Amino acid sequence: MKDVLIIKRDELLALAEERRFAIAREILLDIPAPDTAELLSELDSQLLTAFFRLLSKEKAAEVFVELDTDVQRELIERFSEGELGSILDEMYLDDTVDLIEEMPATVVKRIIRSAPRENRTLINKLLKFPKDSAGAIMTTEYVRFTRDMTVRDALAHIKDVAIDKETIYTSYVTDKERHLIGIVTARSLMLSEADTLLSDIMEEQVVYAETSSDKEEVANLFNRYGFIALPVVDSERRLVGIVTVDDAMDVMREETEEDFAKMAGITPAKTTYLKTSVLSIWKSRIPWLLLLMISATFSSTILNRFEAALPAVLILFVPMLMDTGGNSGGQTSVTVIRSLSLGEISPRDVLSVLWKELRVGLLTGISLGLVAFGKVMLVDCLIMQNEAVTLSVALAVAVTLAITVFTSKLIGALLPIGAKRIGLDPAVMASPFITTLVDAASLLLYFFIAGSVFSL
Amino acid sequence: MKDVLIIKRDELLALAEERRFAIAREILLDIPAPDTAELLSELDSQLLTAFFRLLSKEKAAEVFVELDTDVQRELIERFSEGELGSILDEMYLDDTVDLIEEMPATVVKRIIRSAPRENRTLINKLLKFPKDSAGAIMTTEYVRFTRDMTVRDALAHIKDVAIDKETIYTSYVTDKERHLIGIVTARSLMLSEADTLLSDIMEEQVVYAETSSDKEEVANLFNRYGFIALPVVDSERRLVGIVTVDDAMDVMREETEEDFAKMAGITPAKTTYLKTSVLSIWKSRIPWLLLLMISATFSSTILNRFEAALPAVLILFVPMLMDTGGNSGGQTSVTVIRSLSLGEISPRDVLSVLWKELRVGLLTGISLGLVAFGKVMLVDCLIMQNEAVTLSVALAVAVTLAITVFTSKLIGALLPIGAKRIGLDPAVMASPFITTLVDAASLLLYFFIAGSVFSL
Numbered sequence: 001m002k003d004v005l006i007i008k009r010d011e012l013l014a015l016a017e018e019r020r021f022a023i024a025r026e027i028l029l030d031i032p033a034p035d036t037a038e039l040l041s042e043l044d045s046q047l048l049t050a051f052f053r054l055l056s057k058e059k060a061a062e063v064f065v066e067l068d069t070d071v072q073r074e075l076i077e078r079f080s081e082g083e084l085g086s087i088l089d090e091m092y093l094d095d096t097v098d099l100i101e102e103m104p105a106t107v108v109k110r111i112i113r114s115a116p117r118e119n120r121t122l123i124n125k126l127l128k129f130p131k132d133s134a135g136a137i138m139t140t141e142y143v144r145f146t147r148d149m150t151v152r153d154a155l156a157h158i159k160d161v162a163i164d165k166e167t168i169y170t171s172y173v174t175d176k177e178r179h180l181i182g183i184v185t186a187r188s189l190m191l192s193e194a195d196t197l198l199s200d201i202m203e204e205q206v207v208y209a210e211t212s213s214d215k216e217e218v219a220n221l222f223n224r225y226g227f228i229a230l231p232v233v234d235s236e237r238r239l240v241g242i243v244t245v246d247d248a249m250d251v252m253r254e255e256t257e258e259d260f261a262k263m264a265g266i267t268p269a270k271t272t273y274l275k276t277s278v279l280s281i282w283k284s285r286i287p288w289l290l291l292l293m294i295s296a297t298f299s300s301t302i303l304n305r306f307e308a309a310l311p312a313v314l315i316l317f318v319p320m321l322m323d324t325g326g327n328s329g330g331q332t333s334v335t336v337i338r339s340l341s342l343g344e345i346s347p348r349d350v351l352s353v354l355w356k357e358l359r360v361g362l363l364t365g366i367s368l369g370l371v372a373f374g375k376v377m378l379v380d381c382l383i384m385q386n387e388a389v390t391l392s393v394a395l396a397v398a399v400t401l402a403i404t405v406f407t408s409k410l411i412g413a414l415l416p417i418g419a420k421r422i423g424l425d426p427a428v429m430a431s432p433f434i435t436t437l438v439d440a441a442s443l444l445l446y447f448f449i450a451g452s453v454f455s456l
Numbered sequence: 457m458k459d460v461l462i463i464k465r466d467e468l469l470a471l472a473e474e475r476r477f478a479i480a481r482e483i484l485l486d487i488p489a490p491d492t493a494e495l496l497s498e499l500d501s502q503l504l505t506a507f508f509r510l511l512s513k514e515k516a517a518e519v520f521v522e523l524d525t526d527v528q529r530e531l532i533e534r535f536s537e538g539e540l541g542s543i544l545d546e547m548y549l550d551d552t553v554d555l556i557e558e559m560p561a562t563v564v565k566r567i568i569r570s571a572p573r574e575n576r577t578l579i580n581k582l583l584k585f586p587k588d589s590a591g592a593i594m595t596t597e598y599v600r601f602t603r604d605m606t607v608r609d610a611l612a613h614i615k616d617v618a619i620d621k622e623t624i625y626t627s628y629v630t631d632k633e634r635h636l637i638g639i640v641t642a643r644s645l646m647l648s649e650a651d652t653l654l655s656d657i658m659e660e661q662v663v664y665a666e667t668s669s670d671k672e673e674v675a676n677l678f679n680r681y682g683f684i685a686l687p688v689v690d691s692e693r694r695l696v697g698i699v700t701v702d703d704a705m706d707v708m709r710e711e712t713e714e715d716f717a718k719m720a721g722i723t724p725a726k727t728t729y730l731k732t733s734v735l736s737i738w739k740s741r742i743p744w745l746l747l748l749m750i751s752a753t754f755s756s757t758i759l760n761r762f763e764a765a766l767p768a769v770l771i772l773f774v775p776m777l778m779d780t781g782g783n784s785g786g787q788t789s790v791t792v793i794r795s796l797s798l799g800e801i802s803p804r805d806v807l808s809v810l811w812k813e814l815r816v817g818l819l820t821g822i823s824l825g826l827v828a829f830g831k832v833m834l835v836d837c838l839i840m841q842n843e844a845v846t847l848s849v850a851l852a853v854a855v856t857l858a859i860t861v862f863t864s865k866l867i868g869a870l871l872p873i874g875a876k877r878i879g880l881d882p883a884v885m886a887s888p889f890i891t892t893l894v895d896a897a898s899l900l901l902y903f904f905i906a907g908s909v910f911s912l
Contacts, residue, residue, distance in 0.1 A: 030661050031661075032661065032663060032681060034680050034681055155646065158646055158647075159646070159647055162643065162646070162647055168643055168646065169625055169642065169643075169684075186625065186642055186646065187618065187624055187625075190611065190614055190615070190618070190624065190642065190646070191614075191615055191618050205486050205487075205488065207488060222705065223705055223706075223709060224490050225488060225490055226702035226705075228625075228684055228701065245684065245701055246682035249678065249679055249682075249701075249705065249708075250679075252705075252708070252709075253679060253708075253798075256712050257794060259716075260715075260716075260719075260790055260794050261790070261791075263716075263719075263790070264786050264787050264789075264790035264791070265783055265786070265787055266787050266790070266791065272795065272800045273791055273792075273795040273800060273801060273809075273812075274795075274800065274801060274805065274808060274809075274812070278812060278815040278816050278819065279819075281812070281816045282816050282819045282820055282823075285784075285787050285816070285820060286820060286823060286824075288783070288787075289780060289783055289784055289787070289820065289824060289861075290824065290827060292779060292780065292783055293776055293779070293780045293824060293827070293828065293831075293857075294827075294831065296775050296776035296779050296780065297776070297831070297835065299775035299776070299779075300772045300773060300775060300776060300836070303771060303772050303774075303775070304772050304840075304842065307768060307771060307772070308768075312763060312764075312768075315759060315763060315771055316756045316759050316760050316763070317756060318759075318774065318775070319752050319755035319756060319759070319774070319778060319895055319899075320749055320752035320753070320755070320756060322775060322778065322779075323748060323749070323752050323755075323778075323891060323892060323895065324745060324748065324749045324752065326891070327721055327744070327745055327748055327888045327891075328741075328745055330720050330721070330888065331720050331721060331722050331741050331744075331745070333720075334716055334717070334719070334720035334722070335717075335720070335722065335729055336729070338713060338716050339728065339729040339730075342709075342713075344728045344729060344730065345729060345730060349730065352730060353729075353730075356729075356730070356734060356737070359734040360734050360737045360738050360741070363734065363735075363738045364738055364741060364742060364745065367738075367742060368742075368745060368746065368749060371746060371749070371750075372749065375749075375750065375753070379753065380756070384760075386760065401749075405745075431720065431786070432783045432786065435779060435782070435783075436779060439775055439779065443775075
């Protein structure tokens with residue numbers, strides 16, 4: 001929490017002590033909503049509710065939306081029906097849907113009962129879209145025009161309805177059947193003469209998403225085109241909602257953090273690190289560690305099988321082979337996973353990716369193999385005078401390393417693309433997973449090359 | 457490239473063949489700028505220039521900004537002074553500055569010479585800000601009001617100046633010395649009566665950045681507050697520029713991809729994966745692989761030192777110890793690195809982070825140690841009937857594993873925070889680096905525990 005927020009919190013606590021709530025209210029109203037949310041989250045449940053009740057209706061809704069799920073739940077349980085209703089009335093529909101999706105069934109019932117009657121059908125409709133679709137993150141609160149309206153009509157219409165609309169900076173022109181036929185920006189409204197027809201200023205080349213589009217793809221569209229809102233249509237191109245840039249940024253951020261977490265073998269968390277309990281962190285980290293630890297049994301088995309038969313000196317280079325293979329595969333898998341996430345490549349590009357990694361793998365494998373050979377001969381053989389390190393050993397290490405690096409690049413490319421093709425999240429196929437696989441593969445290869453090729 | 461773009465490209469190529477450029481022009485003008493840029497990038501230099509010249513002045517600038525650096529350079533070299541000048545005239549100043557930063561000195565000279573005279577001083581001023589600061593990504597093309605203007609005045613002023621402004625959705629109110637005193641949104645202008653004074657509708661609680669603020673922090677402000685523009689002030693709180701949401705999204709994206717790349721031990725690339733040459737990919741990956749490969753020498757040295765003195769059976773569990781330690785440290789480092797990037801924690805939180813990881817590490821270490829003990833006794837001792845695996849061996853493995861996991865969590869937390877504190881990028885302290893460190897540490901620990909504690 002930033003210094004200035006800590007000072008404000010202490011100030012508010014002092015005022016609460018002295019029951020000077022009118023002054024507290026003035027301070028609270030001056031703090032932006034996300035900061036107010038952070039500040040209130042630090043208070044105990046009773047003070048939280050007391051301070052929350054000081055907020056204006058509009059500010060209360062803004063702050064409520066920014067609170068963590070558990071704090072929201074605490075507040076809902078302390079709210080009267082009227083209080084809950086008034087907040088829901090101020091909230092945008094997409095935020096209400098988000099809230100409902102996070103709450104347990106009993107709370108959901110209360111929310112739907114308290115929501116404004118006219119919104120209930122809409123909420124139920126939005127709740128039916130798949131969780132990761134454009135339909136699930138869109139709002140139905142947009143401004144809609146017809147093509148025969150003038151700029152004057154449009155501006156007057158905006159004045160009438162703006163209070164309930166999430167954005168008035170992009171409005172949508174539809175025909176009688178609600179088919180999307182154009183968009184009109186507030187910019188063009190503000191710069192055009194009052195008598196101009198919307199059909200003359202609307203843009204007809206509209207980029208849109210469908211309700212079933214993946215929300216990550218929707219977020220990527222914002223990044224590509226620099227939109228502040230994107231229309232969402234149904235399968236017959238009828239306008240059903242919009243996604244705004246702030247929601248798209250939230251999606252981008254969530255998806256990115258999910259990728260980071262999965263790549264590190266962690267179940268993605270819903271709260272920030274410092275707010276997550278030790279037990280939750282433990283739970284989010286232990287499954288992959290366990291799985292990977294048990295998988296390392298393969299490597300043990302391979303070591304066990306060959307250790308006795310081969311010269312002990314070979315063991316010295318096992319850590320280097322395993323680490324380099326893992327790192328090398330990890331580089332490729334992370335690159336491929338991110339390119340998939342950003343929509344820069346799709347599973348159909350598998351051949352281009354393989355062709356590229358094949359050449360990179362060859363270059364990398366050969367260069368690392370050469371360096372490894374030089375290093376083993378120079379450091380282990382000449383400087384450290386380890387007599388067991390012969391030319392054959394150095395060659396076996398170098399060749400194994402080159403092939404391991406080359407192979408790990410191909411595995412690092414294939415696994416995420418394969419995962420995506422069969423509908424799994426590519427991010428799971430990241431470094432930790434590939435490390436385990438490459439470990440076993442490189443050991444097998446090493447002992448085979450040392451034993452059979454160099455007859456060690 | 458999306459299917460529809462491929463079709464359009466083929467269509468355009470056919471039209472070019474038949475020299476029907478008027479029709480080609482109509483097709484081009486209907487494609488959104490980022491798509492036009494992608495499509496043109498696929499063409500050879502001559503056709504690229506020919507098609508580019510078909511675009512309207514405004515569209516040409518929009519498309520130009522979206523092109524990759526090498527394509528931009530190609531075009532600039534083929535442009536006449538007049539053509540270049542006309543594009544620069546249409547471009548926003550922040551985009552011009554971005555362009556200049558990417559071009560070699562000779563091209564930069566031409567750009568500055570061709571830029572509109574009135575912009576040259578501004579461009580030079582913007583170029584002086586440090587590369588990663590708010591000053592370097594801001595634009596000076598914003599709308600500025602005084603507090604005694606009415607809504608009518610403001611709307612009229614916007615009509616006059618909008619053509620050159622990057623956004624008209626947020627305008628800024630300053631006093632005579634240009635100090636920022638409030639912001640006025642287009643929303644409030646559109647919804648207020650014409651005679652209202654700006655001082656009555658402006659928001660006075662303004663979140664702003666300073667020119668020297670880190671651009672990543674600026675991007676995080678957009679995420680937190682859902683802005684579409686953010687004012688940038690100098691050290692005396694005088695308004696000097698604004699950052700718009702599309703630029704903030706670009707920064708977020710760049711910084712995220714940089715983090716991903718660095719965490720995987722890759723030098724961040726400037727172009728998308730498929731467009732990057734094999735040699736560039738190789739160059740971006742080889743340094744860390746080499747460094748880490750050479751560092752693995754520590755592990756070899758440790759193995760070399762203890763191998764002969766201790767029972768060979770211990771080697772079997774080396775891969776498991778190394779991998780689990782590396783994965784466990786990687787989980788923590790990735791979490792800490794991301795929390796630092798997102799501004800959720802700062803180096804000052806080091807004690808809270810350590811206290812959390814200490815407890816998580818204890819829990820994780822003990823649980824993994826117990827499972828490892830069970831697994832070794834059950835699988836290696838009972839099922840595989842490996843007689844060398846005694847109770848002492850299983851205990852040595854389990855205890856080493858527990859301590860390694862615990863230690864690696866602390867290392868994973870300390871290294872990124874330490875890096876940040878001394879001004880390095882925390883992302884470099886990610887899994888590959890920590891793996892190498894943890895490998896050596898866990899081996900030392902393993903042999904010490906096996907040899908000294910369990911007298912193996």
